Amino acid sequence: MNQHSTTGQSALSLITVDHVSKSFPMSEGKGTFTVLQDIHLTVRSGEVVALLGRSGSGKSTLLRIMAGLILPTEGLVLSRGKPLQGSNTEVAMVFQSFALLPWLTVQENVELGLEAQGIPREDRRKQALKAIDLVGLDGFENAYPKELSGGMKQRVGFARAFVLEPKVLFMDEPFSALDVLTSENLRGEIDDLWNAGTFPSQSIVIVTHNIEEAVFLADRVVILGNNPGVIRGEVIVNLPRPHDRSSDRFKLLVDYIYNVMTNPTAQVTGEVTDTVQKITLTKIPPTTALDSPKNPYTQALPHVRVGGISGLLELIVDQPEGKDDLPRLAEKIQLEVDDLLPLLDAAVLLGLAEVQQGDVNLTAIGRDFATTTILRSKDIFRQQVLERVPLLISIVRTLQEKRNRSMRSDFFLDILDEHYPHEEAARQFSTAVDWGRYAELFEYNASEERLYLPEPMVNE
Amino acid sequence: MQQSNLSNSKLHQKFPFGLADVAVILGTFTLLALIGRIGASTMVRFVPPDVVPSISLDPWQLPYYAGRSTLRMFIALFCSTLFTFIYGYCAAHSRRAERVLIPLLDILQSVPVLGFLSITVTAFIALFPGSLWGLEAASIFAIFTSQAWNMTFSFYQSLRMIPQELDEVIMLYRLSGWARFTKLEIPSAMIALVWNGMMSFGGGWFFVAASEAISVLNQNYTLPGIGSYVAAGVEARNLPALGWALLAIAIVIVSVDQLFWRPLIAWSDKFRLEQSASASAPQSWLYDLLKTSRIPRILGQWFTGLNDRINSFLCWLTPIRVLRSVNASQQALTDRIYNWGLLLCVTGLLIVGLHFILTTVGIAELGTTFLLGLATFGRVLVLLVFSTLVWTPLGVAIGFNPKLAQLLQPVVQFLASFPANFIFPFVTLFLIYTHISIDWGSIFLMSLGSQWYILFNSIAGAMRIPTELREMATATGLKGWKLWQRLIIPGIFSAWVTGGVTASGGAWNASIVSEVVTWGTTTLTASGLGAYVASATATGDWARITLGIGMMSLFVVGANRLFWQRLYLLAENKYHL
Secondary structure, three states, X not given: OOOOOOOOOOOOEEEEEEEEEEEEEOHHHOOEEEEEEEEEEEEEOOOEEEEEOXXXXXXXXXXXXXXXXXXXXXXXXXXXXEEOOOOOOOEEEEOOOOOOOOOOOHHHHHHHHHHHOOOOHHHHHHHHHHHHHHOOOOOOOOOOHHHOOHHHHHHHHHHHHHOOOOOXXXXXXXXXXXXXXXXXXXXXHHHHHHHOOOOOOOEEEEEEXXXXXXXXXXXXXXXXXXXXXXXXXXXXXXXXXXXXXXXXXXXXXHHHHHHHHHOOOOOOOOOOOOOOXXXXXXXXXXXXXXXXXXXXXXXXXXXXXXXXXXXXXXXXXXXXXHEEEHHHHHHHOOOOHHHHHHHHHHHHXXXXXXXXXXXXXXXHHHHHHHHOOHHHHHHHHHHHHHHHOHHHHHHHHHHHHOOOOEEEHHHHHHHHHOOOOHHHHHHHHHHHHHHHHHOOOOEEEOOOOEEEOOOOOOOO | OOHHHHHHHHHOOOOOOOHHHHHHHHHHHHHHHHHHHHHHHHHOEOEOOOEOOOOOOOHHHHHHHHHHHHHHHHHHHHHHHHHHHHHHHHHHHOHHHHHHHHHHHHHHHHOOHHHHHHHHHHHHHHHOOOEOHHHHHHHHXXXXXXXXXXXXXXXXXXXXXXXXHHHHHHHHOOOEHHHHHHHHHHHHHHHHHHHHHHHHHHHHHHHHHHHHEEEEOOEEEEOOOHHHHHHHHHHOOOHHHHHHHHHHHHXXXXXXXHHHHHHHHHHHXXXXXXXXXXXXXXXXXXXXXXXXXXXXXXXXXXXXXXXXXXXXXXXXHOOEOOOOOOOHHHHHHHHHHHHHHHHXXXXXXXXXXXXXXXXXXXXXXXXXXXXXXXXHHHHHHHHHHHXXXXXXXXXXXXXXXXXXXXXXXXXXXXXXXXXXXXXXXXXXXXXXXXXXXXXXXXXXXXXXXXXXXXXXXXXXXXXXXXXXXXHHHHHOXXXXXXXXXXXXXXXXXXXXXHHHHHHHHHHHHXXXXXXXXXXXXXXXXXXXXXXXXXXXXHHOOHHHHHHHHHHHXXXXXXXXXXXXXXXXXXXXXOOOO
């Protein structure tokens, strides 16, 4: 059915993304927010491509643009050489939340796409049963989705896509809603199906934020960067299928990608060879806040709770030399990149940790923060915030300038609205409030929607 | 549904008929015969003002009258459903239509429907001269207006809440507009729609009673039905007849609930959007019977072919939704033109309305109606405070006792849907004998229908307070007022707001029929906006009708905007459990 065993450079290009950008207008006409910028990408026949990026990198948006579900603001999507008109007929998709219609049985769900094509009832049934068989759901044809476990639901999702025999199968974080064991199992089965050469599509595009998953499944990992979403580069996996997780190259690749993902400024060369063990990366410049000419409101806060940061640091400080390997750390605490990286970002932003070559080290202050008492750690946190977090510095200054030492939260939200889409602005604000409250820099009254400076202490 | 059961039915083909099938056949025939019998007599000749059907007070006629009223209710429900689909669909799918339709719906929802009766009755009689159809249509329309808005709102909201990924599936697999509507949109709205339909249907009985026998423009119009039976009983001072009517309506309400709504709710449970099985699925004996019986399935198989053909025809007819690129600046311009057009229309209508009122009744009348409005507003307030003081503690006590709640909740639901105007005559008699002023008595009359919403929601609110919180309260020794202040009031607040809004809306509507009540030839009239509208309706004073309804709508909308909406926000933000 597919010819991916003969991987040649001359493979047919199935989908071509040409100069695509996507931006959304921001609330109240405050300009636009760019999600994707100048994307070039080709999906060829016979390959598995992973789109890897952190949340907000627009990877899901890119997938939907290729599927014809969202129109790009600029640029063109070609499907087998022809510009895309409406939804992409060469594509079927597996969704993160399964997207099954709960009022239809397994079989009716699988038949959905066939029915839309006007295929007669009996043919539909035959094809659907074959697809259901392929994903191992024999005997569940008449079950309703709510009777199935998460893993089985996603199998239905796969069957619904398989039955259409699309040229390209899209997967949007297909395993991230499943528990660890189930996702491992299903991922393995999909990989087996692909390796056996009986896969019902010619290529796969998978969106993920799980680095190991990307390296395990894909022939090519395309790494997207944030704000705005751009393609930073790609990594060719080049391992015999199935990709052996214990092989040196696998580990090297995972380490390399971790490195790249934790260093937004690093160049993705994709040259990962056994000889170049350590990749030189441009070190993150220390987040200098006070002398930064940039607007304090444009530097986004990572959305994490202070408790999460200290929890992470306490785990790392227990390691020898206060140092841990990122892939190992992620596996140990069962956090996916989307959860782990913001925590690391916050720790780095606050000067509590440094990330280098896939390892995280605590700084002296970070070690102190992780081991001391609550009161002292609050002091450290406040001191670090006041030195290094421009948004909070600016909020405190604004409050100090006011005679009544308070300000409506709308004021800050309005400013944030100019730099972020409204939802993100609200999140930035609530993270800032969380940090500011923890550091006892200001108080926030939710029902009045006002920020206050705390009453001055007597001994200050 | 039928398709999935195909293999299942083959297993049972040894026995041609089961007990369930016999029951289903008998039931179906009875229903058809009843509808035929009742429906046939709607063709009676009617030439107002000379030939008007008369009402017999013979209790044996009651089943027939009740049947006529029920038929009216179902026709209205059908129309409401159709209206809901069209209106809700347009509002959810067109950004521009939404900007007009949703505020309009909001206003329609708060306007007291009963005030419109006079306008619609005359219009419908003119539309069908020489037959009862005009009156019939007017009555059905009155019931329709009490049902449709709620259902439409719920449908619109369900359409807006459809998960994005489901929408994407439909789009990616190129399902046509019809397939999208039947496979995604109606199913995902179904549960809310059925619940809202049931609630609105319960409220509709009130309007049946009020719209079957009315006097408009110095004319008495009567339709055969249980509502006009009550009206005739009042006129004849026939207490036993009123008692029989009470019994009949109770039986009708219970049987409609058992035979129609319960099965529907049990069936609609499969449209739950949550992807896991719910702990307690609603039960219905009739639905179980229908499921056991093979007839529906066999019928379904017969129609599969036809069904497929109709479906594919409709799919072919309705286009697949495609994305269109929009030119932002051009869109902004057309939006602006559209907005100005809207503004112009609204101001135009306001000016015409004001001009009409000012030239016919004068500006002084505006003040009068405002004062009368304040009087009725005061009544609604007193009602709310009293029902809260009486029913909230009781509701909380019931809600904290799960067994009692399970037992009493259907009873309260029944009471809420019981049309209060069937009890009005008894209260009127009481008021006459005790010489209590109708100015106060009307509060009691208004509360007959609306207080139950407070009770009902208090029970629901109390049941939602987590057991852990109650255990915490016991452990920390919270008692008496402190317990109410710290746990119960915040806990049931949002439920109470819902109940309060419904109760006050119901009370405003009821004011039109409860500020003027009669017993035989005695008529008690309170001073209030409801009585004002009622008397204007009876004499056919168009200007006063318009002014009265306008003022009442202003009060209702004003209270909603200034009071209830803020409470809603508070409930959402602060007291969200």
